[in-house]
Amino acid sequence: MKNEFEGLRKGFLILVSLWILVLMQIPLNLSYAANVESMIYSVIYNDPNVRVFYPRIMEICHNDSANGTLLATCEEYIRQMPVHPIYKSSDKGKTWTRISDVKDTQHGWGMRFQPMLFELPQTVGSLPKGTILCAGNAIPSDMSKTSIDLYKSNDLGVTWTYMSTVCAGGRANPSGKEDPVWEPFLYLDKEGKLVCAFSDERDPAHNQLLGHYVSEDGGYTWGPMVQDVSLGELRPGMPIVANLPNGRYFMVYEIVRLPGAQIHYKFSDDGLNWEPISDRGTPITTVDVYSPGGTPYCVWAPVGGPNGMIIVSAKGPCDPLCGDFAVNYNLGKGHWYRMRTPIKYDGSVGSGYSRSMVVSANGKELYSVVNLPNGHRSRLNMVFYRIPLELAVGWSYKLTAACSFKNLGVENNSNANGANVKQWSNNEDTSQQWTLQAAGDGYYKLVAKNSGKVLEVDQQSTADGANVVQREYANRDNQKWKIEYVGDGFYKLTAKHSEKCLSVSNGSSAEGANVHQSTDNNSDAQKWRMDPVDTQNPWGEWEYVTGT
Numbered sequence: 001m002k003n004e005f006e007g008l009r010k011g012f013l014i015l016v017s018l019w020i021l022v023l024m025q026i027p028l029n030l031s032y033a034a035n036v037e038s039m040i041y042s043v044i045y046n047d048p049n050v051r052v053f054y055p056r057i058m059e060i061c062h063n064d065s066a067n068g069t070l071l072a073t074c075e076e077y078i079r080q081m082p083v084h085p086i087y088k089s090s091d092k093g094k095t096w097t098r099i100s101d102v103k104d105t106q107h108g109w110g111m112r113f114q115p116m117l118f119e120l121p122q123t124v125g126s127l128p129k130g131t132i133l134c135a136g137n138a139i140p141s142d143m144s145k146t147s148i149d150l151y152k153s154n155d156l157g158v159t160w161t162y163m164s165t166v167c168a169g170g171r172a173n174p175s176g177k178e179d180p181v182w183e184p185f186l187y188l189d190k191e192g193k194l195v196c197a198f199s200d201e202r203d204p205a206h207n208q209l210l211g212h213y214v215s216e217d218g219g220y221t222w223g224p225m226v227q228d229v230s231l232g233e234l235r236p237g238m239p240i241v242a243n244l245p246n247g248r249y250f251m252v253y254e255i256v257r258l259p260g261a262q263i264h265y266k267f268s269d270d271g272l273n274w275e276p277i278s279d280r281g282t283p284i285t286t287v288d289v290y291s292p293g294g295t296p297y298c299v300w301a302p303v304g305g306p307n308g309m310i311i312v313s314a315k316g317p318c319d320p321l322c323g324d325f326a327v328n329y330n331l332g333k334g335h336w337y338r339m340r341t342p343i344k345y346d347g348s349v350g351s352g353y354s355r356s357m358v359v360s361a362n363g364k365e366l367y368s369v370v371n372l373p374n375g376h377r378s379r380l381n382m383v384f385y386r387i388p389l390e391l392a393v394g395w396s397y398k399l400t401a402a403c404s405f406k407n408l409g410v411e412n413n414s415n416a417n418g419a420n421v422k423q424w425s426n427n428e429d430t431s432q433q434w435t436l437q438a439a440g441d442g443y444y445k446l447v448a449k450n451s452g453k454v455l456e457v458d459q460q461s462t463a464d465g466a467n468v469v470q471r472e473y474a475n476r477d478n479q480k481w482k483i484e485y486v487g488d489g490f491y492k493l494t495a496k497h498s499e500k501c502l503s504v505s506n507g508s509s510a511e512g513a514n515v516h517q518s519t520d521n522n523s524d525a526q527k528w529r530m531d532p533v534d535t536q537n538p539w540g541e542w543e544y545v546t547g548t
Contacts, residue, residue: 044096045382050078052382055369056356058117062130073115084115086157093384094539102134106162109140118186125218135184143172146180150219166196187241189271197239208235228274242300252296260293286338288405295354302363303389305329318347329488340531387532392542396435402527404509407432415451417471433533443480462498490527501526
């Protein structure tokens, strides 16, 4: 049996004619997240007759006055002669305008699948810094051929010119192997040459393998194909590469035919050598046993500690909703942690398929695009969202204890003053969501979203073991917390009145274990992840918590 993610990718290769799509407009109850009204998304592409896959985003960073502009594209399932639509936002994703289409001017088949946008950060061959490239898969309507083609734009995505065919393959067959090529990804190697990584079914010894081509002239001509990951009957796919600050390269990919199409990764010192090619790489599993699988993406961000953070997205798994990230704070070594995200989606009808991300130029925000249901079966739109990567006032967070990976929550979802606060398994209830607000002098209050009441040490006690509850805000020091980053994505929270830390009693991992204050001892019982849920003001500038 083929893995569900392989089935998704290949099954979507056959376009359904528009009249069938219209007949399939059956309402489907799917939620994006627990609190849609305050979600921080904007819809880029929304058409009741269209489904969108493979969304991609980039931020212009090397074009002077245009820097900060966002461009997005996707697969567009509507046309006999499909294109890769190009959308532009000049206001950090609040509004979007379709400015152009990348059309197949070489074969006349249509740009059908797997677009990828890339801005040259330096001069490459005859192409100047700031040239925008789009690679995509040109495929005729009978699916008889596949061709990864490269186009360029010298005017910020308004017009596009064909440059070259990186490689070509056989039939895009959803029911069997007929040697297609898939899923291009562009980056520069250590010497500044353009690289196109891709998935390849042309080798009869392998179900599918990962490889790359190199261009020394910016994409007009390409050298020989080089294999990167070759695993026989296993099926590595969808290679994505990120540059790390230590000069190394980090590549993630799915391995279909392993359970859940689990995401694996490898390193390279030059962006070209990923040997041994027969090595599967390292699977990603977080410390709370979350194993992302299918349609991966990765970026590196310069926040989160001295080594920054690697962020990996995937379609699944769903427990019960999909969408969480896996993050690492040590350049891919050591522990991985789950980062819960504000945009979540049901796993059906292909939602969340091959979400992409980009880190803002200032390094403090994550931009992402994802395909989500638009209210009709088999209809998907393209949605943009942005989240701060450092703690920001006005955002709501889930606080997850390092000792248990359970969440800080108000018992019984109570609205009452004095309701106890304990740790609980994750759910989408607002009793586990806390809004960060400034309380003055570098201290903050945490407001329970279910009740509007704040986290406080009961009866203003300064004793070890004093209980923690919720209560109406009264501007008392036992309701104010200092928040300090302690590494690996964890924070400690210290009560102003007592200088004691928010702690899980006895470091327990039990459901419903009590939470109290205790003297700082640097234990996991006093370390908390703070993962974003949503915000009241998504389009404003973030007021970051200092010292994180």
